[in-house]
Amino acid sequence: MAFINLKDRVIQAKIVYYGPGRCGKTTNLEYVYRKCRLQIKSEMVSVNTEGDRTLFFDFFPFDIGKIMGYDVKVQLYTVPGQVKYNSTRRLVLKGVDGVVFVADSAEDKRNANVASLKNLQENLNLYNKSIFKIPLVLQYNKRDLGKNGASVLDIDTLQSDLNDQLKAPFFEASALEGDNVIATLKKIISSTMASLEKELE
């Protein structure tokens, strides 16, 4: 749950990057981290093992500054995507306010994407949150793979697999090259804050 202190005028939201293993969640965060060092002013906490795969989580606080007198802060988290780390994913999802689901565009990751999205739904349910209601943005990552001749899933397939019912905003992206990484982040922050405002009403 977001930390909202109306007296001190502080709003702090938690956004989690979710997705299958090696889909590029950490790459997303690393890109954001590089791009807004001034807002972060701290080291990104990341525990990588097993060939640079996220074992625990990455996170950093992101200070947006004062908006209409409110000090707005966002905490960005990633989760380990590997199936076996579900308990850690659940833990990181605790108190989540918004989710970016990073899907891997590689053709052979089609099932992994679907499984991970289902896993997200299940884990959100544990916290009485609905995947249909929580602010959610889909990011179809690794679009650059196509340039290198690798087989990538077309957007229609990804939409049909993942977003047919959710109808969430989505972006084609390449976290490695930084394409649409910031657009994704901007969208999720806006959606999350709008949702928090509604809750406050």
Place this chain on the structure above:
Amino acid sequence: MEAKMGAKRESSFVQELEDRLDMIFADDLKPRGTPAAGAEVLESVSLSGARESDESLFGGLTQSGSILFSPVRELKSIVLSLEWEINSQNLLRFDEEVSRLEGVFAEDMCSLAFVRVLRFLGRYVTVKGNSTDPGSINLLLATYDNLETVQLTKGMSETQRCSLMLETINSYKKWAETAELSARPDDAEECPDELPQQLSFASAAEEFPSRDTGGSGEGFTAKVIPLPTPPALSLSPVCMQPDAREEHADGAVFASCPPLEDTGGEEPERGGQEELFEFEREEPAAAAPAAPASPERDDAIAFVIEELKRMRAEFDALKEEIRSAKPVKT
């Protein structure tokens, strides 16, 4: 008034937020190939008055309650890793970090109380191993959460801190009571006849060789010995749970778990091959010479109280020992 960010204000809030994000990420949101304009962006921010000062945008983080600047930063990582998998390495790291934090919070009694509860729980889990009840892990996580809250919440009054600490201690007490009463009969049954059941943590350390050192008698056990001293509470022994005894009203459990003194010379060869989690059998058990055969709860409670008294005395002695040893260690 502030609580109601009405529809009109709501949209302007989001709009302003988006403008701010555009500003922060101007470099990236512009079409590719556009020259970077960081300096221009900063200038425009200043001119537009959208930001009150550079400090509000760029500063504040170092003063904020970020975990990154907190002494519990490392502990958070360890707690998460414990939630993921309880293994000897994580428990060792946990114990070491908690010990370090004891020094860090030496002057902060409130935080110190949390740390001591954590230390106790950590060692309880170490000793109980794979038969640790989920409640202890949940309590460990909740205690950590409260410690983090105390550490990271800006402007928290001493009363609020103490209130949270008392809440934690009460949860801890409840857990200890529950852990005692809900001990599964098979906990006791798992204790083989030949193993002494009245080992204290300290005596267990002497009795069981280290897993890491292959039976040298050093290492792991040292991490188990010093019983933590959470405020006014101690762990009740598991092998003497009233429920367990109710299940074994004939006293078979206790007959199979004789006092250490009775079996001291007959301790079977451990061979240094004991698995970490088999230390469950070391769970501090009765100090009284024999468990009462009666399954009645009153007897059990009296029995436990006696044991607690004995353990507390042991804690105090250990505390003194640790205190006197501290300067040497550091």
